[in-house]
Amino acid sequence: MQLYVFCLVLLASSVNCYEDKPIAEYIQTSDGFIFLRNLIQQVNMTDLLTKPQDGGAITILAPTDIAFALLGQDTLNSLSNSQLRRLLYYHLVPGFVLKSAIQKPENKTTYLGEDVLLGVVNDILSVNNGAANTTASNMDIIVSNGVVQPINRVLMPPPHVNVAPNSINIIQVFLMDDTRFKDIFLSLFFANLTDILETGTYTVFAPTDAAFAKHKDSILDPTRPNAPNVFRAVSVNQANVVDANIFASNGVIHAIDDVLFPADLAQP
Numbered sequence: 001m002q003l004y005v006f007c008l009v010l011l012a013s014s015v016n017c018y019e020d021k022p023i024a025e026y027i028q029t030s031d032g033f034i035f036l037r038n039l040i041q042q043v044n045m046t047d048l049l050t051k052p053q054d055g056g057a058i059t060i061l062a063p064t065d066i067a068f069a070l071l072g073q074d075t076l077n078s079l080s081n082s083q084l085r086r087l088l089y090y091h092l093v094p095g096f097v098l099k100s101a102i103q104k105p106e107n108k109t110t111y112l113g114e115d116v117l118l119g120v121v122n123d124i125l126s127v128n129n130g131a132a133n134t135t136a137s138n139m140d141i142i143v144s145n146g147v148v149q150p151i152n153r154v155l156m157p158p159p160h161v162n163v164a165p166n167s168i169n170i171i172q173v174f175l176m177d178d179t180r181f182k183d184i185f186l187s188l189f190f191a192n193l194t195d196i197l198e199t200g201t202y203t204v205f206a207p208t209d210a211a212f213a214k215h216k217d218s219i220l221d222p223t224r225p226n227a228p229n230v231f232r233a234v235s236v237n238q239a240n241v242v243d244a245n246i247f248a249s250n251g252v253i254h255a256i257d258d259v260l261f262p263a264d265l266a267q268p
């Protein structure tokens with residue numbers, strides 16, 4: 001069934017297709033995106049790709065299943081959810097990226113905050129000097145909230161990036177990562193520490209929600225007033241770092257799997 005697919009042949013070599021569905025639904029319902037579809041679900045990006053937060057359009061450089069197969073399942077498995085989320089952010093560019101509109105190579109800033117270099121080589125949209133190319137048969141797929149550009153490789157962010165979008169501060173990282181850092185955000189909020197962490201520079205050992213869950217109903221209930229005690233600790237004793245070096249504009253976060261106890265605070 002092709003009822004809602006309209007393709008306009010604009011130039012002999014350039015085909016624009018319109019599909020009346022948002023990016024998330026397009027990826028869910030089109031062949032060749034099983035990996036990407038699962039990934040979007042795993043990192044909870046369906047909402048963003050259905051209705052961008054700022055109401056604007058998004059272009060997704062959409063790695064095909066072949067692209068993910070070339071990357072390898074082992075590599076995918078080795079990445080934490082927040083790394084996967086950041087990896088996906090590197091494939092999202094605000095606005096409409098249309099091959100036909102790219103006259104000369106240009107850098108576009110992705111949702112990760114890092115640029116991708118886009119150019120047209122041999123009539124194909126090429127990313128980062130040929131690190132990935134759009135698949136020839138699908139170009140400029142315009143959907144209801146942006147553009148899908150299927151690409152033949154997963155893009156790897158620059159080596160220094162193991163990171164959250166570097167323009168956002170520690171508190172904003174917590175807010176964005178609400179599948180892991182909801183409790184620590186609440187603790188900080190109730191302890192009136194969010195202002196401090198938005199302005200000063202810190203290294204934060206941030207217990208994940210799973211870490212807090214181990215101590216539910218204890219003094220560490222994030223909504224109880226002595227939560228600030230947690231943040232006086234400076235060394236990682238019983239906790240393991242589960243995701244190191246999540247960079248923010250004003251510091252770095254290491255996600256840990258248990259809550260740290262200052263020596264003078266009795267452990268429940």
Ligand SMILES: *[C@@H]1O[C@H](CO)[C@@H](O)[C@H](O)[C@H]1NC(C)=O
Pocket residue numbers: 105106107115117
């Ligand atoms: C894109 O950005 C890179 C890295 O900042 C820079 O070296 C390059 O010259 C830029 N290219 C264009 C076409 O702007």
Ligand SMILES: *[C@@H]1O[C@H](CO)[C@@H](O)[C@H](O)[C@H]1NC(C)=O
Pocket residue numbers: 121122126130131132133152153
């Ligand atoms: C992308 O296209 C360029 C130019 O044709 C080519 O040199 C490069 O090897 C291609 N890269 C991939 C990953 O297909």
Ligand SMILES: *[C@@H]1O[C@H](CO)[C@@H](O)[C@H](O)[C@H]1NC(C)=O
Pocket residue numbers: 044047048178179
């Ligand atoms: C997924 O993200 C949406 C916002 O985009 C949020 O409202 C929702 O709580 C998140 N779900 C999970 C399980 O984190």
Ligand SMILES: *[C@@H]1O[C@H](CO)[C@@H](O)[C@H](O)[C@H]1NC(C)=O
Pocket residue numbers: 192195196
């Ligand atoms: C919260 O902290 C800010 C400084 O970070 C301070 O100005 C403010 O008075 C505090 N509010 C309360 C209710 O303690």
